[in-house]
Amino acid sequence: MKLAVDIRKTLHAMxxxxxxxxxxxxxxxxxxxxxxxxxxxxxxxxxIAGLVSPDEGxxxxxxxxxxxxxxxxxxxxxxxxxxxxxxxxxxxxxxxxRENVGFALGDPITGHLSxxxxxxxxxxxxxxxxxxxxxxxxxxxxxxxxxxxxxxxALAKKPELLLLDEPFSALDPLLRDRTRRELLAIQARFxxxxxxxxxxxxxxxxxxxxxxxxxxxxxVEDLSQSxxxxxxxxxxxxxxxxxx
Amino acid sequence: xxxxxxxxxLLTLKVATxxxxxxxxxxxxxxxxxxxxxxPGREVLDAVCTLPMVMPPTVLGYYLIVVIGRRGWxxxxxxxxxxxxxxxxxxxxxFASAIVAFPLVYKGARAAxxxxxxxxxxxxxxxxxxxxxxxxxxTLPLAWRGILAGGMLAFARAMGEFGAxxxxxxxxxxxxxxxxxxxxxxxxxxxxxxxNFLVAVTSIVCIAILVGSGxxxxxxWA
Numbered sequence: 001m002k003l004a005v006d007i008r009k010t011l012h013a014m015x016x017x018x019x020x021x022x023x024x025x026x027x028x029x030x031x032x033x034x035x036x037x038x039x040x041x042x043x044x045x046x047x048i049a050g051l052v053s054p055d056e057g058x059x060x061x062x063x064x065x066x067x068x069x070x071x072x073x074x075x076x077x078x079x080x081x082x083x084x085x086x087x088x089x090x091x092x093x094x095x096x097x098r099e100n101v102g103f104a105l106g107d108p109i110t111g112h113l114s115x116x117x118x119x120x121x122x123x124x125x126x127x128x129x130x131x132x133x134x135x136x137x138x139x140x141x142x143x144x145x146x147x148x149x150x151x152x153x154a155l156a157k158k159p160e161l162l163l164l165d166e167p168f169s170a171l172d173p174l175l176r177d178r179t180r181r182e183l184l185a186i187q188a189r190f191x192x193x194x195x196x197x198x199x200x201x202x203x204x205x206x207x208x209x210x211x212x213x214x215x216x217x218x219x220v221e222d223l224s225q226s227x228x229x230x231x232x233x234x235x236x237x238x239x240x241x242x243x244x
Numbered sequence: 245x246x247x248x249x250x251x252x253x254l255l256t257l258k259v260a261t262x263x264x265x266x267x268x269x270x271x272x273x274x275x276x277x278x279x280x281x282x283x284p285g286r287e288v289l290d291a292v293c294t295l296p297m298v299m300p301p302t303v304l305g306y307y308l309i310v311v312i313g314r315r316g317w318x319x320x321x322x323x324x325x326x327x328x329x330x331x332x333x334x335x336x337x338x339f340a341s342a343i344v345a346f347p348l349v350y351k352g353a354r355a356a357x358x359x360x361x362x363x364x365x366x367x368x369x370x371x372x373x374x375x376x377x378x379x380x381x382x383t384l385p386l387a388w389r390g391i392l393a394g395g396m397l398a399f400a401r402a403m404g405e406f407g408a409x410x411x412x413x414x415x416x417x418x419x420x421x422x423x424x425x426x427x428x429x430x431x432x433x434x435x436x437x438x439x440n441f442l443v444a445v446t447s448i449v450c451i452a453i454l455v456g457s458g459x460x461x462x463x464x465w466a
Contacts, residue, residue, distance in 0.1 A: 050369075081372075103368065
């Protein structure tokens with residue numbers, strides 16, 4: 001699945017302006033966007049998901065145009081088929097684990113699950129080891145459980161791309177390593193391309209088939225796996241150290 | 245005495261119920277639009293929506309006469325085309341009470357909508373749900389306690405409405421005489437027993453409503 005992003009957006013906050021000017025293309029299944037906070041990673045995600053409209057540019061996913069300022073195309077977020085794992089998971093506090101996971105599969109207005117959709121939700125809960133927590137509310141869950149609910153919810157409707165905004169930052173350090181491996185297993189099972197935002201070098205090591213470095217609203221370096229090779233890990237280290 | 249109190253009490257409950265429903269429908273709509281959209285003249289609109297809270301009820305009553313009176317903007321059309329007038333009817337009292345109660349719903353609903361995390365609405369949209377579904381499945385369920393609490397305050401306020409109601413609907417026993425108007429009449433006529441009884445009934449109903457809405461408010465922020 002080829003993802004092509006070429007967007008510009010100027011943001012105003014109080015008396016400061018921030019200009020995002022990002023360009024990258026990738027057909028790798030694991031893309032890592034790495035950079036310090038405030039470098040424009042999250043805004044880029046919001047633009048890909050359709051939650052923010054760029055001032056100009058194009059975004060295409062697998063030949064589908066999601067945004068094109070010249071042709072006045074701006075596909076609504078609900079029609080983009082892009083999953084989004086928010087940094088704080090954004091679980092719906094008033095719904096149970098089962099209702100959260102089944103949110104995308106229920107009736108658009110009432111949320112009612114058909115028999116078939118209900119079975120699909122049960123299957124998801126089983127594969128994410130959440131069956132026992134089905135009737136719990138998000139408040140009652142641990143950090144790791146919350147993340148599994150958010151992942152199951154985002155994958156329920158089989159998105160064509162999954163965006164993960166710092167998926168491990170809210171987790172206990174001891175849990176991070178295990179969760180990273182689980183995420184790789186999920187990627188293999190669901191065969192969904194993933195873009196991961198992180199500022200943890202450990203994530204780069206494990207996930208980056210394609211590494212994109214962000215700095216001051218720009219994609220300053222773009223290293224695909226073929227370009228990186230084995231010898232390039234030194235190059236990555238050098239780049240990471242420059243950013244810190 | 246109970247009989248003398250029952251007629252205005254039932255009328256008051258009827259007027260307050262319809263007035264609250266009207267205030268809820270319009271108040272929630274205005275609150276949602278102002279909380280979520282960058283409408284031009286937002287601050288002025290917010291001030292206008294809050295105005296009935298601070299203006300003398302007689303001024304509101306006068307505005308209402310200008311609008312729904314027989315020669316008013318809407319009133320004239322109603323009279324010419326449908327042959328009805330809201331002046332000196334219980335429906336007119338509903339309008340008067342609804343306007344006075346509106347800011348309570350509006351304020352409560354606006355605070356409730358602004359308290360809903362936008363990220364949750366965004367998450368729902370990325371899950372393929374259209375804005376109407378997001379509103380009904382996320383925004384409204386997360387804001388309903390605040391809205392309901394505002395609605396209960398509005399009901400209590402509508403029950404006690406006096407000034408605007410008097411100007412628009414008058415004080416016709418059995419037709420437009422609500423509890424607060426009946427109390428005024430009883431005191432003026434020196435019927436102290438009746439006045440005491442009416443005052444006690446009004447106080448008990450209002451205290452019950454405030455205790456109820458206070459509980460809802462507490463849970464809303466827990």
